[in-house]
Amino acid sequence: MTAFAVLIACSAFFVATEFSIVKVRTTKIDQLIAEGNTKAIKAKKVISSLDEYLSACQLGITITSLGLGWLGAETIAMVLKPIFDLIAVDASVMTVVSYIVSFSIVTFVHVVVGELAPKTLAIQKAEAVAIHTAPVLILFHNVMYPFIKILNSSANGLAALFGIRGANDSEVAMTEEELRIILSDSLKGGEINQSEYKYVDNIFDFDDRTAKEVMVPRTEIVGIDKELTLKEVFDLMGVEQYTRYPVIDGDKDHVLGLVNMKHLLTAYIRNPEVNGIKPITSFMRPVIRVFETSPISDLLLKIQRERIHMAILMDEYGGTSGLVTIEDIIEEIVGDIRDEFDADEVPEVRIIGENHYIVDAKMLLENVNDILNITIEDDDIDTIGGWFMTQNFDAKEGEKVVNQGYEFIVKELDGHHLIYLEIMKEPLPIIETTATVAQQA
Incomplete structure (x- = not known):
């Protein structure tokens, strides 16, 4: 035994x-x-x-x-x-x-x-x-x-x-999908919290993003004309309250550089009488220029290396398509960053009720698909506003497009610039019963 x-x-x-x-x-x-x-x-x-x-x-x-x-x-x-x-x-x-x-x-x-x-x-x-x-x-x-x-x-x-x-x-490295599954299991098991899961999950999507997908579009760029003096710039900054501004020569296709409000204030405090009447180009710094299709991971490295926190994006014709700041890039990982000047900033998605939303027209199609659990695809369009314009280019406020059981309604429009869309579930058709038809007869 x-x-x-x-x-x-x-x-x-x-x-x-x-x-x-x-x-x-x-x-x-x-x-x-x-x-x-x-x-x-x-x-x-x-x-x-x-x-x-x-x-x-x-x-x-x-x-x-x-x-x-x-x-x-x-x-x-x-x-x-x-x-x-x-x-x-x-x-x-x-x-x-x-x-x-x-x-x-x-x-x-x-x-x-x-x-x-x-x-x-x-x-x-x-x-x-x-x-x-x-x-x-x-x-x-x-x-x-x-x-x-x-x-x-x-x-x-x-x-x-x-x-x-x-x-x-044999290969022992895990694929991205395997790591996502492990993260999901860790979240369910309480090993990591929701914020940690969200940050890491966003990092996986980070390399797939291009600068065009996170940019401030050309129509929303607030620039400073090169002919303005420092005193005149302060009047504009008091209204817009941004930290950095591109300096333009005539129009937004000709961006000369950028200015930082901190540097301008320092110069003005040191000698308000002299510096206050200097042209803004005296305080201008270089700006990064990249194509709009550049991956944001590459753009982030370029920003870190050159220590310039704003990039002007160019389209295939050499014109300005938008701009990206380091805050726009970081928000892709950590979510919206709001400071004391963002008190009136409207969230990208506002939930009105069940299956009822108001979304920023710049919201990416894939994010809208995730929220609504639908599939809108367009190889040439990135945003929900861009997709809507392809369906109804001359849309007016209140007009709608119906797709996959949802109504997409123009909520706010500035000329041809679509700002907000209202999205709601398409109402079910009313089916009249035989008894109802008989009563009406």
């Missing part, structure tokens, strides 16, 4: 070890090592050579299974023999029954105690099991290395015939 118990324990050890080193996350082991857990170093060694140590586990499981098959049935049969002797069963019948009962008991104990229970433990406590079993597994691997090498080489050679590489050569 002692040998039988030892073999069951060995089987449980190798099964638990195998599942733990497959289940454990490398990043978790790296974290434990960084925290000073010296036991995790050997676990790192094991999972870094997964192919070798999985072969060691399989060899251990095979040896213990053979041992149980050899000793287990005979051991249980010896235990049961006194019972069968008391019953006075015929010898030939006793041999068959004893074999069947012994085999059943050995199989049950082996499967439950030697495999299923350790497997469940290893899956639930992968890090702990991997750390505690790694030293013994490494020792077993070193002792049985020649056999493991032969078996592993043979297995890899056979797998190579089917174009399959060893475990050590």
